Amino acid sequence: MTTKAETKTPRETVTLIDNSNGRTLELPLLPGTVGPKVMDIRPLYNDLGIFTYDPGYTSTGSCKSAITYIDGDNGILLHRGYPIEELAEHSDFLEVAYLILKGELPTAVQKTKFVGDITRHSMLNEQINFFFRGFRRDAHPMAVMCGVVGAMAAFYHDSTNIHDPHQRMIAGYRLIAKMPTVVSWAYKYSLGQPFMYPRNALSYSENFLHLMFATPCEEYKVNPVLARAMDRILILHADHEQNASTSTVRLAGSSGANPFACISAGIASLWGPAHGGANEAVLQMLTEIGTKARIPEYIGRAKDKNDPFRLMGFGHRVYKHYDPRAKIMQRTCHEVLDELGMKDDPLLDLALELEHIALNDDYFIERKLFPNVDFYSGIIFQAMGIPTQMFTSLFALARTVGWIAQWHEMLTDPDQKIGRPRQLYVGEPMRHYVPLDRRG
Ligand code: CMC
Numbered sequence: 001m002t003t004k005a006e007t008k009t010p011r012e013t014v015t016l017i018d019n020s021n022g023r024t025l026e027l028p029l030l031p032g033t034v035g036p037k038v039m040d041i042r043p044l045y046n047d048l049g050i051f052t053y054d055p056g057y058t059s060t061g062s063c064k065s066a067i068t069y070i071d072g073d074n075g076i077l078l079h080r081g082y083p084i085e086e087l088a089e090h091s092d093f094l095e096v097a098y099l100i101l102k103g104e105l106p107t108a109v110q111k112t113k114f115v116g117d118i119t120r121h122s123m124l125n126e127q128i129n130f131f132f133r134g135f136r137r138d139a140h141p142m143a144v145m146c147g148v149v150g151a152m153a154a155f156y157h158d159s160t161n162i163h164d165p166h167q168r169m170i171a172g173y174r175l176i177a178k179m180p181t182v183v184s185w186a187y188k189y190s191l192g193q194p195f196m197y198p199r200n201a202l203s204y205s206e207n208f209l210h211l212m213f214a215t216p217c218e219e220y221k222v223n224p225v226l227a228r229a230m231d232r233i234l235i236l237h238a239d240h241e242q243n244a245s246t247s248t249v250r251l252a253g254s255s256g257a258n259p260f261a262c263i264s265a266g267i268a269s270l271w272g273p274a275h276g277g278a279n280e281a282v283l284q285m286l287t288e289i290g291t292k293a294r295i296p297e298y299i300g301r302a303k304d305k306n307d308p309f310r311l312m313g314f315g316h317r318v319y320k321h322y323d324p325r326a327k328i329m330q331r332t333c334h335e336v337l338d339e340l341g342m343k344d345d346p347l348l349d350l351a352l353e354l355e356h357i358a359l360n361d362d363y364f365i366e367r368k369l370f371p372n373v374d375f376y377s378g379i380i381f382q383a384m385g386i387p388t389q390m391f392t393s394l395f396a397l398a399r400t401v402g403w404i405a406q407w408h409e410m411l412t413d414p415d416q417k418i419g420r421p422r423q424l425y426v427g428e429p430m431r432h433y434v435p436l437d438r439r440g
Contacts, residue, residue, distance in 0.1 A: 012028075012029040012031075012037065013026045013027060013028055013029060014026070014027050014029055014039050015027075016044075016048070018048055018050065023048060025043065025044065025047050025048050027039050027040055027041060027043070027044070028040045033069075034069060034071075035069060035071065038061045045422075051422045051423075051424070053424050056317075057242075057247075058317075061242075062242055062247060062250070062419075063242065063250065063409075063410060063413070064413065064415070065241060065242070065406065065409060066080070066103070066409070067079065067080065067100060067239060067241070067402070067405055067406060067409060068080075068100075068239045068240060068241040068402070069081075069241070070240070070241055070318050070319070072316070072317075072318035072319045072320050072321065073320055073321055074321055075319060075321035075322050075323065075324045076324065077240075077324050077325065079096065079099060079100055079238070079239060080099050080100065080103055080104070082099065082105075083324075084235075084236065084324050084325060084328070085324060085328065087099075087235055088232050088235050088236060088328045091105075091235065092203070092204075092205075092231055092235075093204050093205060093231045093234040093235050093238070093398075094111075094114065094115050094118060094203075094204050095111060096235045096238050096401075097114075097118075097176060097238065097401040098110070098111065098114050100238055100239050100401055100402060100405045101172065101401065101404065101405045101408070115204075117173055118173055118176055118177045118204070119177070119198075119200045119204075120177075120200070121173050121174050121176075121177035121178065122177045122178060122180065122181055122198035122200070122207065123178075123181065123197065123198055124178055124181050124182065124185070125155040125156075127155065128148065128151070128152070128155060129185075129195065131147075131148060131151055132144065132148065132185050132186070132189050132195075133189070135147070135189065137189065137190055137192065138190065139186075139190070140389060141183065141186040141187065141190070141389055141390050141392075141393040142267060142268075142270075142271040142277075142392050142393055142396070144182075144186040144189070145182060145183065145186060145264075145267050145393055145396060146264050146267050146268050146271075147264075148182050148185075148186075149175070149179075149182060149260055149263050149264040149267060150260060150261055150264035151260075152174070152175075152178070152260040153258045153259075153260035153261055156171070156174055156260070158170075159171035159174060159259070160258040160259070160260070162253075162256060162258065162259065162411060168259070168408055168411065171258075171259040171260070171404075172259065172404040172405075172408065175259065175260070175263055175400050175404060176400055176401050176404065179396070179397045179400050180198070180204070180207060180208040180211055180397060181197075181198055181211060183208075183211075183212075183390070183393045183394065183396070183397050184196065184208065184211035184212045185211075186390075186393060187212055187386075187387075187390055187393075188212075190389075193215060194215070194216055196210065196211045196214050196215070196216070198210075198211060202222065203227065203231070204231070204234070205227045205228075205230040205231040205234060206222040206227045208230060208397070209222050209223075209226060209227055209230060209384075210222060212386070213385065223339070225335065225336065225339040226336065226339065226384055229332050229335060229336045229380060229384075230384070232328065232332050233329070233332065233377060233380065233394070233398065234397070234398040235398075236325040236328060236329060236373060236377075236398075237325075237373065237394075237395050237398035237399055238398055238399065238401050238402050239399070239401065239402025239405065239406070240399075240402065242406075243275065243317075244269050244270075244272070244274075244275050245266040245267070245269040245270040245275060245276065245399065245403065246266065246399075246402060246403060246406050247269075248265050248266050248268070248269035249262045249263060249265060249266040249403040249406060249407050250406055250407065250410045250419065251265075251419040252265040252266075253407045253410055253411065254410065254416065254417065254418045254419040255418050255419075256418075259404070259407060262403070262407055263400060263403055263404070263407075266396075266399070266403045267396050270392065270395060270396055270399065271392060273312070276374075276392045276395040276396065276399070277392050278312050278313055278372070278374040279313070279374040279377045279378045279381070279391040279392060279394075279395060280378065280388050280389065280391045280392055281312040281313075281374075282312045282313040282351075282374055282375055282377075282378045283347075283378035283379070283381075283382060283388045283391065284312075284388065285298070285311070285312045285313075286347050286350055286351060286354075286378075286379075287347075289350060289354070290350075291350070292349075292350060292353050295350075295353060295354050295357055296357070298311070298354075299311070299354075299357060299358060299361060302314075302358075302363075303361075303363045311354075311358060311364075311369070312374070313371055313372055313374045313375030313376075313378075314358060314364070314369050314370070314371055314372065314375065315367070315369040315370075315372065316370070316372045319370060319372065320368035320370075321368070321370060322370045322371065323370060323371065323372040323373055325372075325373040326370070326371040326372055326373055326375055326376060329373060329375070329376040329377055329380070330371075330375075330376050332376075332380060333348060333376045333379050333380050333383075334348075336380050336383050336384065337379075337383055340383055340384075342383055345379070345383065347379050347382065348379050351375065351376065351379060355371055355375070377391070377394075377395075378391055381394065
């Protein structure tokens with residue numbers, strides 16, 4: 001991977017002075033194409049014997065990347081330079097997937113080939129069918145996904161050699177193509193319904209709705225408004241630079257682990273309620289709040305430092321402005337509810353009121369807490385008939401393309417090393433073993 005920043009000679013530097021001994025170190029400032037400069041601290045330990053301390057990586061860049069750019073202060077999200085609003089409006093999920101993976105929008109010929117390649121990888125090895133059956137019917141779909149996706153390494157050996165570019169590509173295509181089948185089978189299994197097989201004549205999003213909602217008993221006609229909404233939701237979740245799950249995929253992959261294991265690790269990380277699990281948590285929160293009259297009580301709880309409750313779907317590590325994805329999601333939510341004749345949906349009404357109250361509350365204003373991508377997605381999913389437990393799996397489905405692109409970028413980066421953070425040790429210094437009869 002090369003970035004424009006990499007080709008420039010850094011002219012600016014930062015000088016660090018260790019006041020305990022007067023030693024200094026001049027560190028280069030690396031300019032990105034846009035965004036803040038990054039101080040290159042690689043010589044720090046060798047030259048000064050010092051590590052940095054940054055829990056949660058609030059000021060640490062963990063890699064170079066040319067995939068996604070976020071300007072959190074201004075609510076800007078770009079994939080390969082293209083604004084998310086333009087992609088959500090004019091593109092489709094597989095075209096965005098191509099862009100994220102390969103760096104450019106495809107030509108018509110490239111797009112046809114890519115769509116064909118993905119479509120022809122959508123079936124799962126039939127043996128995986130039995131793997132699903134080993135789970136309890138009430139298993140959380142994210143638990144099923146962690147297991148099944150990790151186990152895919154056992155079924156697709158011929159795409160686990162990470163040093164072979166062709167195998168890397170095939171593994172990526174397989175994961176993107178098979179994920180709708182995995183997610184829908186987790187759902188079908190929970191219902192006790194037969195697994196449906198992919199339909200190659202359908203688009204990626206249409207096929208996913210077919211896999212989820214069709215049964216072998218009757219013809220299922222995909223609603224084009226819902227298919228378009230699903231496609232847009234997938235675009236909005238496709239990548240988001242170095243978030244927790246993506247960083248997990250990169251870290252797992254940095255040891256040379258196979259792609260199926262790495263994506264399974266990403267799914268595990270995404271599951272948490274502070275990350276992808278928030279869409280499920282938003283719906284649970286709205287259901288618990290129940291009526292507009294109870295909103296002030298929950299706003300009060302969110303502000304109370306002694307109460308662990310947080311307003312789910314609000315706040316973001318990077319966005320200190322309205323999340324641009326949340327705006328598109330809100331619009332999509334209205335479109336879907338209109339189409340389904342649910343204009344007066346009480347949950348949407350409650351969400352809009354909650355958003356309005358929070359956006360006018362000093363606590364949220366001062367901390368720059370705005371709705372994020374998860375605030376409205378749950379309402380759309382619920383209206384489509386997708387159960388709450390499935391929400392985070394849909395996020396995982398969409399994010400698979402971002403994880404694959406970032407994993408691939410990491411492996412082809414000449415600076416790539418195994419990820420190995422250091423620490424500030426605060427435990428006991430060396431002491432000597434005391435035999436049991438002399439302790440106490
Ligand atoms: N409700 C109430 N207070 C909040 C919230 C919230 N949702 N989010 C942040 N705060 C407060 C927090 O208590 C802190 O206040 P103070 O400065 O007085 O201690 C301040 O805002 C800064 O919060 P932080 O925890 O230091 O910020 P962070 O960058 O570590 O956390 C976050 C970001 C997304 C984990 C957090 O905002 C949160 O827990 N939000 C709710 C969960 C959620 O919606 N997650 C989805 C994120 S977007 C999709 C994704 O990434 O997967």
